[in-house]
Amino acid sequence: MQIDWDVEIPMDDGLVVRADIFRPQAEGRYPVLMSYGPYAKGLPFQVGFPAQWQTLTAKHPEILHGSSGKYANWETADPERWVPLGYICIRVDSRGAGRSPGVIDPFSAREAQDFHDCIEWAARQPWSNGKIGLAGVSYYAASQWIVAGKRPPHLAAICPFEGFTDFYRDACRHGGMLCTFLTEWYPRQVTSVQHGLGSRGHVNPNNDVPVSGPDELSDEALMANRVDIDAMQVGAELITAEYFDGRRANLPAIEVPVLSCGNWGGQGLHLRGNIEGYLRAGSKQKWLEMHGLEHWTAFYTDYGVALQRRFFDHFLKGEDNGWDREPPIRLQVRHVDGFVERAEYEWPLARTAWTRMYLDADSLALQVEPLPTASLHAFDGLKGKVSFSTLPFAHDTEVTGPLAATLYLSTTARDADLFVTVRAFAPDGKEHLVLGAVEPNAPIAQGWLRASHRQLDPQASKPYQPVHTHDALQLLEPGQVYEVQVEIWPTCFVFPQGYRLVLTVGGSDFQHDLPGPYPQLYGKNVRGSSVLLHDHPVDRSESRFGGVTSLHCGGKFASHILVPVIPAD
Incomplete structure (x- = not known):
């Protein structure tokens, strides 16, 4: 050449x-x-x-x-x-x-x-x-x-x-x-x-x-x-800041053919953008491909x-x-032992059985029916967490698509950061972690929301994908209960029979429980969220977030997660 x-x-x-x-x-x-x-x-x-x-x-x-x-x-x-x-x-x-x-x-x-x-x-x-x-x-x-x-x-x-489209939501500020x-x-x-x-x-x-x-x-x-x-x-902090001018793609203006190739393991950087780019690009000819493995x-x-x-x-x-x-969509469907390719024709999949799983703070379970009585669980707003589990699945259960959580919370502070993680656990009690784009031991899906950014864009939001405006702060009154909608980035995973889906809600980045020593990147331990962390001392100050966060469940506080279950053929 x-x-x-x-x-x-x-x-x-x-x-x-x-x-x-x-x-x-x-x-x-x-x-x-x-x-x-x-x-x-x-x-x-x-x-x-x-x-x-x-x-x-x-x-x-x-x-x-x-x-x-x-x-x-x-x-x-x-x-x-x-x-x-x-x-x-x-x-x-x-x-x-x-x-x-x-x-x-x-x-x-x-x-x-x-x-x-x-x-x-x-x-x-x-x-x-x-x-x-x-x-x-x-x-x-x-x-x-x-x-x-x-x-x-x-x-x-x-x-x-594997490239983001919304510099604010996809890369710089997750949920604010x-x-x-x-x-x-x-x-x-x-x-x-x-x-x-x-x-x-x-x-x-x-x-x-x-x-x-x-x-x-x-x-x-x-x-x-x-x-x-x-x-x-x-x-x-807000999307209206001058810094974000010109850094977010004008997707509806795109006219050329698009092949958007995304990675299921790209939580926190590229996954959301590839799907949003496919959905929102103005192109008449466009395709979406989703794969796994390293970035x-x-x-x-x-x-x-x-x-x-x-x-x-x-x-x-x-x-x-x-x-x-x-076909417009090609998915590499993730199983515990590899991927199986499948063609699809729309996103989310038309046959999705949208399934609500309700949080029970007393039993720390995910229930299939709303709970008649109220319960709550409190945790440290900067480093605590609580986990809720389904019963073991009676048969192989595919979860493919976007997820969303509706949570009711109160805090003793003026604000609260919520880290929401979807996890898989095997019958022996061990967590099944997957190879992510830049993380060797990643959970199934992740979502984030700063409670003061809870304002929704009603035109852009969907039941399975809340979209927040991020254009104003709504600080919290200590002790008052607020409803928040949390976007959880899309995922694709087939839970084998006997596995459990676990939802963890906490005040800091997800970390797995594997023993060290841990690989390092950028001088930081890689422990489940790679270096896609939210650990800036100014942005997450003790004075603003250092309180007790309480998660309210049951009764009029029907905290739940919406899961895209794909029926078996």
Whole structure:
């Protein structure tokens, strides 16, 4: 293949961003697969993320069939696999990152405009057929949703692979609570490859140039060239904050064909966005695929590549390969011992048996009928929890779809954070944990709500998916009972006969009970919620949340969870 390093693409404000272009050596016009993001286009996967690369290639050696792997980068298409298929792969370093100068401002309106201009630039090149597709994982997926809403004229199709759509609800503030993932991620994965590190950064072994550019900027200059997202996010509790302007995808404005690929294990980062993107995109042609395994795996496997190839071949090359006749939804249904693929035609599934399970604070059970008498259970508002269990299931029971909890609570404090977790327990009493996207031992499903954010959007909300406005604080009066609706992110799991569903409601992030030592990520123990934690001392202060939370059940306080049970065929 022909490799063009550091091709300059002019932006509308006079700055240039730089791209590496991998294209067939044969003359001709080819469709383009583009990615745009801050992880440094010249940083090979095995150099930047060696542990993940080793795991990926050991578990799935197929990804190196026909590829040396040396041009494979974190969460972007491997050109050695795609260029022989008749595609051009373009990787663009976003403004301020890698080889592109400027100020880093992740997911901003400025980035979206840059991405738009890169798409249009690529369409005008002599080697391009004018059809641009977008491919990539995580950042390289979330940015697709945003730029597609700007409708670049030559954007022909997008395949966002595990990427959020609502920066506020999906990534930054779950139920109004600040998730500290992004503030931990920023220095480790973005500013660590910031433009201007020069010789202090990595070197691209494929062309021996510094991945963060030749410039040697001072620490002060580097700091001036990046947004302080910790300060911005801590100070932006409501969705109306200026910080969120332009960072949330305008899904109804999207017109191009969409293949949205999500991960059941993406609780707290990408799962919700892939489903919402599929549902709300204005595109007439759109598909949803849901899989499991690690966050970065399926994109590179033969399964993932073949899926993307059929989609892009149809819309970027015009091939009549039957893709337009594919069922709109493809689910990898999770069982305790693996996944079984199944086609579906709507979401939520039309045959769902919506099942209410009522919380009993006296017996700590989930009951099938409302309770006539009232009961309550109190726990520490910052670190306590209480769990409620069903009886063992009499037969295999599939739970697939969104969940919701209606809870009645009071507190001695002025506010309360609620962490709601759906869990599976085997007949021997041991919890069945699943492999999540970035968590080796994850629960079945998770939801979050800050009680002062309980105001619902009545037009957007559904019985199975409450949507909160997050535009005003409604602090609590100590001792008064409030009804709150908690969105629990979608899930897919078949509970075997004899297993129990357990609902845990608490005041802090879920942690499993497995013995240590625990793996670490970003310097934190990974214990069930990975690093998708809500542990910022300013956002969760003792003065605001340090009280006793009481969960009220039974009688006029019919606390319950709504579960999407799928009837057996």
